[in-house]
Amino acid sequence: MVAGLEEAGDRSGPGRARPLAQAFREEWGRVLATLIGFLGDFDLAEEATQEAFAAAAERWPRDGTPDNPRAWLVTTARNRAIDRIRRSRTLAEKTRLLDVPEAVEDTLDDTTIPDERLELIFTCCHPALALEAQVALTLRTLGGLSTDEIARAFLVPEATMAKRLVRAKARIRAAGIPFRLPPAHLLPDRLAAVLAVVYLIFNEGYGGRGDLAAEAIRLGRALAELMPDEPEVAALLALMLMNDARRDARFADGAVVLLAEQDRSLWDRDQIERGRAELDRALALGGRGPYVLQAALASLHADDPQDWPQIALLYGELAQVTGSPVVELNRAVAMAEAGDVEAALSLVETLELDGYHYLHATRAELLRRLDRTAEARLAYGRALELVALDAGRRFLERRVAELP
Amino acid sequence: MEVSIEPTPVRLLRDHPDKEEAMKYVLLIHQGDAPTPYDQEGWGRLSEGERQEISKAYMEINEVPGVSPGIQLAAPDAATTVRVEDGKALTTDGPFVAVKEALGGWLVFEADDIDAAIELASRIPAARLGGGVEIRPVVEW
Numbered sequence: 001m002v003a004g005l006e007e008a009g010d011r012s013g014p015g016r017a018r019p020l021a022q023a024f025r026e027e028w029g030r031v032l033a034t035l036i037g038f039l040g041d042f043d044l045a046e047e048a049t050q051e052a053f054a055a056a057a058e059r060w061p062r063d064g065t066p067d068n069p070r071a072w073l074v075t076t077a078r079n080r081a082i083d084r085i086r087r088s089r090t091l092a093e094k095t096r097l098l099d100v101p102e103a104v105e106d107t108l109d110d111t112t113i114p115d116e117r118l119e120l121i122f123t124c125c126h127p128a129l130a131l132e133a134q135v136a137l138t139l140r141t142l143g144g145l146s147t148d149e150i151a152r153a154f155l156v157p158e159a160t161m162a163k164r165l166v167r168a169k170a171r172i173r174a175a176g177i178p179f180r181l182p183p184a185h186l187l188p189d190r191l192a193a194v195l196a197v198v199y200l201i202f203n204e205g206y207g208g209r210g211d212l213a214a215e216a217i218r219l220g221r222a223l224a225e226l227m228p229d230e231p232e233v234a235a236l237l238a239l240m241l242m243n244d245a246r247r248d249a250r251f252a253d254g255a256v257v258l259l260a261e262q263d264r265s266l267w268d269r270d271q272i273e274r275g276r277a278e279l280d281r282a283l284a285l286g287g288r289g290p291y292v293l294q295a296a297l298a299s300l301h302a303d304d305p306q307d308w309p310q311i312a313l314l315y316g317e318l319a320q321v322t323g324s325p326v327v328e329l330n331r332a333v334a335m336a337e338a339g340d341v342e343a344a345l346s347l348v349e350t351l352e353l354d355g356y357h358y359l360h361a362t363r364a365e366l367l368r369r370l371d372r373t374a375e376a377r378l379a380y381g382r383a384l385e386l387v388a389l390d391a392g393r394r395f396l397e398r399r400v401a402e403l404p
Numbered sequence: 405m406e407v408s409i410e411p412t413p414v415r416l417l418r419d420h421p422d423k424e425e426a427m428k429y430v431l432l433i434h435q436g437d438a439p440t441p442y443d444q445e446g447w448g449r450l451s452e453g454e455r456q457e458i459s460k461a462y463m464e465i466n467e468v469p470g471v472s473p474g475i476q477l478a479a480p481d482a483a484t485t486v487r488v489e490d491g492k493a494l495t496t497d498g499p500f501v502a503v504k505e506a507l508g509g510w511l512v513f514e515a516d517d518i519d520a521a522i523e524l525a526s527r528i529p530a531a532r533l534g535g536g537v538e539i540r541p542v543v544e545w
Contacts, residue, residue: 126518128518128522175518175539176518177517178516182519
């Protein structure tokens with residue numbers, strides 16, 4: 001649940017929050033994007049959008065939800081923004097807006113409100129912003145999460161997150177970061193940046209905070225609608241859906257459960273199939289990029305029994321595309337599952353990932369299978385020194401206890 | 405679904421020509437480890453072709469529409485830095501920051517947005533030869 005909604009609910013009294021909550025989730029990003037496109041100013045757009053949602057919280061329960069909530073919200077936000085500009089003498093440079101007549105709700109419908117969420121996400125994920133600022137801005141503007149929620153999700157004080165958002169918005173204005181789709185020659189790099197932000201949000205959630213994973217899937221679905229011809233976009237959605245479908249099986253008693261030991265009856269089969277449908281779409285579009293490969297791997301992992309040699313092969317291809325030693329680590333796990341534990345261990349020992357607890361956990365597991373117990377114990381010890389998440393720690397502690 | 409073909413206030417405003425206000429940036433060129441003619445040893449290690457390519461790239465940058473070339477600066481080690489303490493001017497030999505971090509040159513670029521400035525900056529040889537280009541927006545009142 002989103003704190004912004006709870007606040008709106010509190011203001012409008014018990015039992016009244018639902019239509020607004022729904023509209024908030026569905027419309028916040030779209031209304032805000034339209035307002036930013038209209039005003040060219042993040043702060044003013046955000047204030048006006050917030051006012052419009054507050055007005056909705058007050059009026060909709062009393063007067064009924066309007067036929068077209070989006071048009072109502074955009075119109076109201078626009079009129080509030082124009083009021084603010086009229087009242088403010090210091091914003092004289094915006095006087096061009098003063099000649100605009102108050103918009104009437106009837107003049108706006110879905111065919112006339114441009115969907116500018118893509119412009120918004122490309123602005124929020126602009127490489128001239130720090131990654132943490134990109135993530136925070138994306139969750140605030142497109143996701144409609146409150147500052148407090150984002151702060152809690154990333155385990156920083158609310159004041160820190162508020163400062164981060166203020167600075168990011170000021171930077172967009174001061175540095176001249178454009179509110180538009182990147183030109184074709186920049187699109188591949190910029191799209192990769194957008195997808196990286198969405199996937200980072202998902203993985204923050206995958207570590208245990210489910211609301212963030214759901215938010216990332218929502219963003220991924222919106223992107224897939226807005227960019228239906230991009231295989232990597234469909235593939236990222238596929239990947240998130242399939243990984244998320246295994247959520248309930250990933251943790252037991254607060255500890256991480258390995259894929260092989262997961263209770264498959266806890267998997268959300270429908271969601272896995274929805275993920276596979278997105279993967280098929282990505283493959284039909286001719287995709288063979290990193291997210292397509294990862295989604296194909298997620299799909300293979302959902303099979304029973306798993307085709308480990310094929311999985312090892314795809315990890316090899318993915319390692320070549322990404323150059324990532326973490327992917328090589330996964331390839332080693334697949335090799336071990338395919339039966340070649342010795343080769344897997346040799347591969348693991350070539351990887352320069354000394355600060356990564358999964359490397360040591362994997363090495364420990366392989367040593368355990370080779371009955372090299374003393375070395376396994378040392379490797380588990382090193383993994384435990386490095387592990388940050390409690391659930392992962394409990395898993396490792398159990399593994400150590402199980403050693404002979 | 406009803407489709408309106410009339411232009412709406414939203415569209416009209418978004419397409420308002422005033423929306424594209426040009427930005428002005430100063431690009432500060434830091435040579436870092438990049439070889440320059442001031443550094444005989446590093447410059448001498450380059451082939452004649454490489455030296456010509458670098459000079460040509462700088463000349464081309466100066467001719468990009470919107471670029472106002474800066475005045476050429478002598479090498480950072482020719483700098484003198486002044487601080488005033490107790491009303492007394494203290495001078496030190498060299499730039500305010502370390503020689504490697506010192507400003508090597510600059511230009512002014514008028515462009516639509518930072519994307520154009522990033523593209524121009526990435527064409528400046530220092531950026532790929534071990535230095536970096538800092539993009540600073542100009543404040544206009």
